[in-house]
Amino acid sequence: MRKIFISFIFVFCSFSSFSSHFMGGEITWECIKSGPDIGKYIFQMKVYRDCNGITFSQTSQTLNAHNYPALGQQTPILLNFISITDISPDGSVLSGNTCFDCSAGVLGAVEEYVWRSDPTIMIGTPPSEGWHFTWGSCCRSSSIDNGMADDSWTLRAVMYPYTDPVTGNAIPADPCFDSSPTFKEEAKTIICTGYEFSYSHNASDEELDAIEYFWGTPLGDNLSYNPSNPNATALTFSAPYSVNSPIPGMPTLDISTGEITYNSSTPGVFVTCIKVEAKKCGQLVAEIYREVQVVLVDCGLYTQPTDGFNDPPVITEAFTDPVTGLPTYETTVYAGQLVQFNIDAQDDDTYAGGQFQEITLDASGGQFASDYISVNNCANPPCATFTNVSGGTPPFSAPGIVSGIFEWQTDCSHMTADVGCNTTSNVFTFLIKAFDDFCPANGISIATIKITVVPPIPDLRCTEVLENGDVMLTWKYVDGAPPTSEPYMVWHSTNPNGPFTLIDSVFFPSTTFTHASAGANDNIQYYYLSTEEGCGVMAGDLNSDTLASIFIDVMPINQGVTANVNWNPIHDPLLTTSSIDYELFLKNPNTNFTNILTTPNLNYIHNAEFCDYFPEFYVEIDDASGCTSKSNIAVVNLLDTITPVTPVITDVSVDINGKAIISWIPSLGADFYAIYKQDEFGVWVTIDSVFGENNTTYTDINSNAANEFELFEVRALDSCGNASQTSIEHNSMNLESELNACDNTVTLDWNDYINWSGGTNHYKIVVNESTCGISPSQTIRLEGDITDFVLDIIHSCTYDIYILAYNSDSSYMAMSDLITFYADLPKKPDFNYITTATVDHEDGGIDLSFYIDNTAVISRYEIDRSQRETNNFLQIASIPFPNSGDMIYYHDIDVETKDHFYQYHVFPVDTCGRRVSSPLFPFGIIDTSISQTVLCEVEINTNYGDALFPQEYTNTISFNNYIHWLGDVSHYNLYRSVNRDPYVLIPLHTFYPGDSLIYVDLVSDFVDGNGRFCYYIEAVEGGGNAFGFTERSLSNIACVSQIPKLFVPNTFTPNDDEHNELFKPVTAFVSEDGYSFTIYSRTGEEIFSTDNPSKGWDGKYQGIEAPIGNYVYHVKYINGTGEIIEKTDLFSLVR
Secondary structure, three states, X not given: OHHHHXXXXXXXXXXXXXXXXXXXXXXXXXXXXXXXXXXOEEEEEEEEEEOOOOOOOOOOEEEEEEOOOOOOOEEEEEEEEEEEEEOXXXXXXXXXXXXXXXXXXXXXXXXXXXXXXXXXXXXXXXXXXXXXXXXXXXXXXXXXXXXXXXXXXXXXXEEOOOEOOOOOOEOOOOOOOOOOOEEOXXXXXXXXXXXXXXXXXXXXXXXXXXXXXXXXXXXXXXHHOOOOOHHHHEOOOOOOOEOOEOOOOOOEEOOOOOEEEEEOOOOXXXXXXXXXXXXXXXXXXXXXXXXXXXEEEOHXXXXXXXXXXXXXXXXXXXXXXXOOOOEEOEEEEEOOOEEEEEEEXXXXXEEOOOEEOEEEEEEEOOOEOOOOOOOOOOOOOOOEEEEOOOOOOOOEXXXXXXXXXXXXEOOHHHHHEEOOOOOEEOEEEEEEEEEOOOOOOOOEEEEEEEEEEEOOOOEEEEEEEOOOOOEEEEEEOOOOOOOOOOOEEEEEXXXXXXXXXXXXXXXXXXXXXXXXOOOOOOOOXXXXXXXXXXXXXXXXXXXXXXXXXXXXXXXXXXXXXXXXXXXXXXXXXXXXXXXXXXXXXXEOOOOOOEEEEEEOOOEEEEEOOOOEEOOEEXXXXXXXXXXXXXXXXXXXXXXXXXXXXXXXXXXXXXXXXXXXXXXXXXXXXXXXXXXXXXXXXXXXXXXXXXXXXXXXXXXXXXXXXXOOOOEEEEEEXXXXXXXXXXXXXXXXXXXXXXXXXXXXXXXXXXXXXOOOOOOEEEEEEEEEEOOOOOXXXXXXXXXXXXXXXXXXXXXXXXXXXXXXXXXXXXXXXEEOOOEEEEOOOXXXXXXXXXXXXXXXXXXXXXXXXEEXXXXXXXXEEXXXXXXXXXXXXXXXXXXEOOOOOOEEEEEEOOOOOOOOXXXXXXXXXXXXXXXXXXXXXXXXXXXXXXXXXXXXXXXXXXXXXXXXXXXXXXXEEEEOOOEOOOOOEEEEEEEEEEOOOOOOOOOOEEEOOOOOOEEEEEOHHHOOOOOEEEEEEEEEEOOOOOOOOOOEEEOOOEEEEOOOEEEOOOEEOXXXXXXXXXXXXXXXXXXXXXXXXXXXXXXXXXXEEEOOOOOXXXXXXXXXXXXXXXXXXXXXXXXXXXXXXXXXXXXXXXX
């Protein structure tokens, strides 16, 4: 913890020492290319201090390396302090003004601090986002006018990876291979307002990497620097200033030269930042940033020269534009030409006493000799030199006007000067700077001189063969080529290897020459241009490309029916400015030349188009300059003796009008086709002709293909009378049909389709219905040679049917004629519904009711019956179709409804004697032609155990469901009769869907009755019947008798005490049927008798009380199984 605290204090103190006032700076690096430290880097940092603020520390500093892996994401590089330099503008005291001096601490005066590292090894390869090198502190000046006053600052530079374009591998940074760009111009900090000002930071790259300039973004806090997003700490410009417009006066930046131009009338302090990108072989390898705080001074407040406001020197233009006639800094010269001119910088401003200002001239540029004198010490020697009249080298000065002598001997190497990365250029730039000695700010001018070195020989581009065999040559001068009086020699040969003969000379600015009597209609001719002097040496050393005239040769082949056309290139390989394609032109008799081919090839095969004729050919190729090379015109005699290819019929089909359509493959060489048809006698007859090779269909308007199949052949002919053999015959297909009313089918039959190569693979029957709404169409595939089919159809529907035949790979298809018919079949019932099946309580039979479709064509209805659910249906009846009405009825008496329920199925039988199925309702769910009766069953005194109905008399009723009502069963009602009395019309119980179909009837309250109980079920249909019916169905009547029970007491007391006054048996469910109760005296005399179980003896005989004593009773009744039970015993009468 203590170590971290100390480190923090050190960093804080180091930053504090740079607290005020930062004006800019830059970070660069150098790759050491020789000596003991070869392969290492030296990093250098320059920092500019506003002399109005405190001084910077002169101790070593650490440069942060972000993304460098040695010590994590941020690694310090130690920078040693090197020097301090006052770089404020110099001037003369003669101006009457005091120049800015750092020692005076004036705002705008600037010191340059330099730190530099020891030779350093950078291990590894930078990542894609690069190694970022940063250093920064606080603070900026408080006087800044475009924002950022008192803000922190960060200097930065980025080293990116470089991938070898040959190997595709990234090159490690150890050993080093690339230096960053560096700035040749000192930072400009004090500039006068009021006139247009231009200057350049003048960056250069010793490896000749391509350099581009951009405005950069000033950054703030160095501690927050993020290499993944450097602009995260970007500082904000105050309006109206921005990154791309940081100073007043509408500044512009030339991306190539870095020249900054503006014209400001607004004084102030402004932060600017320039980014320089270096690209090696198109890959970004370095970014360096230079920040400069610019002080714009209103120099009008200072003593001015005697002739008015101080103006910058004027650098005179060295050249005259050949087109506009105006002075210019740009020129074009021929290689080998000595370029020599004076550069003057003049300033007419004078100080007091007529003293001219001291004007200084400086120069820079990669083609200058490093010492401005030696012609061999530059990137592409010979080098340009620059001295004053006394031989002095830049910078040199003189009062009022200063002159420099520019001299450069160009040669052929300067047409392709090495500019790095295997690329060349012929454009050279030289930067000239002139400045005066006015205080407080020098007047400065810069000029960029551009010299383009072009070949001293024009480019020979085109050769055109004229009709008489002469050859016209066309050449092009390099753009911007200057006038010259040197002649150009025209050389000719009939052999590419020579010898060449000088045939003439031409002069600038001519661009064409015609070689008369060249003979180019018979052979190839060869040409080139040369110059008397080239690149400073004698003739013969510099020639143009050698071009050939194009000779087109045409020979008849294939018995004279084909032209073999060949031609030579103008140059092998083609010129880079030539089109990649030749254009071939053809002229037939009585026509003009027409372009028939665009091709990179040198040959073409042309087939004869007429019988006996002389086609003409020529070829040409365009050049980017606008000229065209053209061949001679070649003529050949072609004769057409080739028979057209025999046609191949693809199909014979039949259209919707019943007419045969013949189709075939185009026959090469055909001009027209003859169509043949076989007549009824088997003779082939020509019926028509079809003209044009690609017109390959024919419709026979006299065809009878709707009623019979027909045979056709085709022959190909040309206009020269050549005829092919006739094709293999093909036939149409004729479809026939036969309606089978009783089967509801139609039988389809058609003839084979013949003579496809590989045979007929399969047929398809396509069935469309147009009146019943049946969709989609039906397609039936039949394999092989099957040519008949039985199709199911629907009554009253209209059908369109045709046949498709397919060859072996289904590439060809033929269609038969179309047949249309109406299916006039016996109408099937749309419905067949058993409305109810109910038990007749009169005779125990079953009544059936049927709702029928009286629009159907039906002969009768057959009724099948099955006992219970055995599915053993047997026919029991046949009912004729009624003449009127839509209901039929049947009473089935051959049933035992007390023991069974029954299922019924009714079938319509059509006029063909077939049972016809009926649609299911609704939505194909219920078969309404099936119904089932209800069987009611009852059982007495079922043992339910002690928990249910203890010591109760019970009758248990059960029944089965009624089925297939369209309205479903709403509920079931249970009705009961007791002691043979009439049925109570109020249901004993109602069952609803989902209830158990079992009911337990407690009958203990009816023991005084005869024990006879009868029951039946009523099924009631619910609503929603699609036909509007609401029916009911009765079950059978199920009766049961409870088991009779009888008890006779042995004593009774008729003494009028209202207890035990009658003597009778105690009965339960004893019926009066077969019942008798008789009392006898001891002598055997009958004294009482009754057949009513509810009556008893009152102890009187013939109205007189019988004496006390014993008597005999005799009782007789029928038990639950029908047996007669008799009982006789004594009893006592007591009063």
